[in-house]
Amino acid sequence: MFSDELKTLKRLGFRHVLLQVLNFASVLASGLMIWKGLGLLTNTESPIVVVLSGSMEPAFYRGDLLFLTNPPKTRYITGDITVYKIPGQGIPIVHRVLETHDVVKKYNGVRIVNPEDQLLLTKGDNNHADDIELYRGLDWLERQHIVGKVRGFLPYVGYVTIAMNDFPQLKYALLGGLGLLALIQRE
Amino acid sequence: MHTVYSRINNVSATLSTSLMVLLAAIACSSLLFTADPKGTLDVTSVKIFNGDSRRYSHRRGEYAFVNFNITADLSPLFNWNTKQLFLYLQAEYTNAQGVQNEVVIWDRIVRRKDDAVLKVVGKNKYTFREYSSKFKDVPPARYSLKYNLMPYVGLLTYGEAAQTTAPVQFPSAKERVE
Numbered sequence: 001m002f003s004d005e006l007k008t009l010k011r012l013g014f015r016h017v018l019l020q021v022l023n024f025a026s027v028l029a030s031g032l033m034i035w036k037g038l039g040l041l042t043n044t045e046s047p048i049v050v051v052l053s054g055s056m057e058p059a060f061y062r063g064d065l066l067f068l069t070n071p072p073k074t075r076y077i078t079g080d081i082t083v084y085k086i087p088g089q090g091i092p093i094v095h096r097v098l099e100t101h102d103v104v105k106k107y108n109g110v111r112i113v114n115p116e117d118q119l120l121l122t123k124g125d126n127n128h129a130d131d132i133e134l135y136r137g138l139d140w141l142e143r144q145h146i147v148g149k150v151r152g153f154l155p156y157v158g159y160v161t162i163a164m165n166d167f168p169q170l171k172y173a174l175l176g177g178l179g180l181l182a183l184i185q186r187e
Numbered sequence: 188m189h190t191v192y193s194r195i196n197n198v199s200a201t202l203s204t205s206l207m208v209l210l211a212a213i214a215c216s217s218l219l220f221t222a223d224p225k226g227t228l229d230v231t232s233v234k235i236f237n238g239d240s241r242r243y244s245h246r247r248g249e250y251a252f253v254n255f256n257i258t259a260d261l262s263p264l265f266n267w268n269t270k271q272l273f274l275y276l277q278a279e280y281t282n283a284q285g286v287q288n289e290v291v292i293w294d295r296i297v298r299r300k301d302d303a304v305l306k307v308v309g310k311n312k313y314t315f316r317e318y319s320s321k322f323k324d325v326p327p328a329r330y331s332l333k334y335n336l337m338p339y340v341g342l343l344t345y346g347e348a349a350q351t352t353a354p355v356q357f358p359s360a361k362e363r364v365e
Contacts (some may be wrong), residue, residue, distance in 0.1 A: 058270075058271060058296065058298065059270070059271060059273065059296075059337050077289060078275065078277050078289045078290075078291045078333070079273070079275055079277075079291070079333055079335050079345060081335075081343070096273075097291075098290075098291045098313065099288070099289065099290045099291065100287075100288070100289045101286055101287070101288050101318045102286060102287035102288075103286050103318075104284065104285045104286060111285070113285070113287065123313075125273065125294075125296065130313070150343060151342060151343060152214075152341060152342050152343070153337070153338060153340060153341065153342075153343065154210070154340055155339065155340060
């Protein structure tokens with residue numbers, strides 16, 4: 001089976017292989033560009049996240065895909081589902097806002113309420129207690145810890161990435177297969 | 188031309204495209220359902236007691252205990268793309284220091300249309316504390332019942348189902364139950 005493919009590869013020559021490598025690279029680059037472009041539009045470092053835990057069941061299950069935005073200078077309100085990352089804790093957490101406190105701070109001698117100074121308390125729908133134990137000593141969740149709020153939902157699709165994380169062989173097989181296909185495709 | 192590979196490729200491309208179009212159509216169809224049902228919410232009593240804070244046992248704080256009645260028929264919110272309804276009751280007030288607060292004191296997940304007809308006589312499920320730890324001189328609070336409509340696929344939407352007719356006063360704190 002492969003001898004046939006190898007023969008065509010030889011016939012097409014080195015230039016063709018280079019062209020296909022270039023094609024493959026441009027596909028990767030445009031993927032990265034779309035991801036970063038989305039991030040710029042939505043003002044968040046990761047506009048699409050995969051749910052990794054069951055703490056928001058039955059709303060979100062493991063493997064569901066969430067679409068985030070993080071509009072600047074906007075308050076978060078109770079009921080919003082946020083994705084946040086506490087420094088020193090690698091995995092972002094998807095939980096719902098339970099309390100908001102818009103504190104007053106002095107800017108150049110004037111006391112104003114700035115949405116960026118908002119303090120929050122969150123809780124997973126499927127958890128009994130609020131998240132204060134997850135904040136690593138902080139009394140409140142601060143706006144700087146928040147990655148974004150959930151706006152859209154697509155079930156199951158993210159399970160592919162969970163499967164690839166759980167079974168690394170699958171990831172290499174998929175990458176290798178795609179690379180091979182890109183090299184030996186004829187048109 | 189008609190190799191097994193190209194056939195598989197075509198079939199899977201067609202399947203995934205049509206699946207995506209179908210999902211997009213379902214997500215968009217949710218925009219056509221604009222039900223906005225309203226119910227009533229009464230706060231029957233608010234009591235405030237002193238207690239120890241959960242995290243720091245040496246730090247005292249005041250806790251509010253709220254009793255309320257809800258009557259609402261939220262079944263119109265259920266359509267073919269409704270996965271669940273997340274209901275929550277929040278208190279909203281600005282304290283004496285000018286800090287704006289929103290505190291969820293009760294919530295419920297409704298997963299079936301039959302359960303969306305609400306007659307709840309309840310009390311707060313989550314601790315209700317003031318940001319400054321004292322409810323003294325805190326202006327009256329507005330209580331409202333809000334909902335988050337969560338779809339099988341598509342955008343999450345929010346709304347308000349009921350609110351108290353007038354802001355509710357916080358009483359002065361009591362040391363213990365009489």
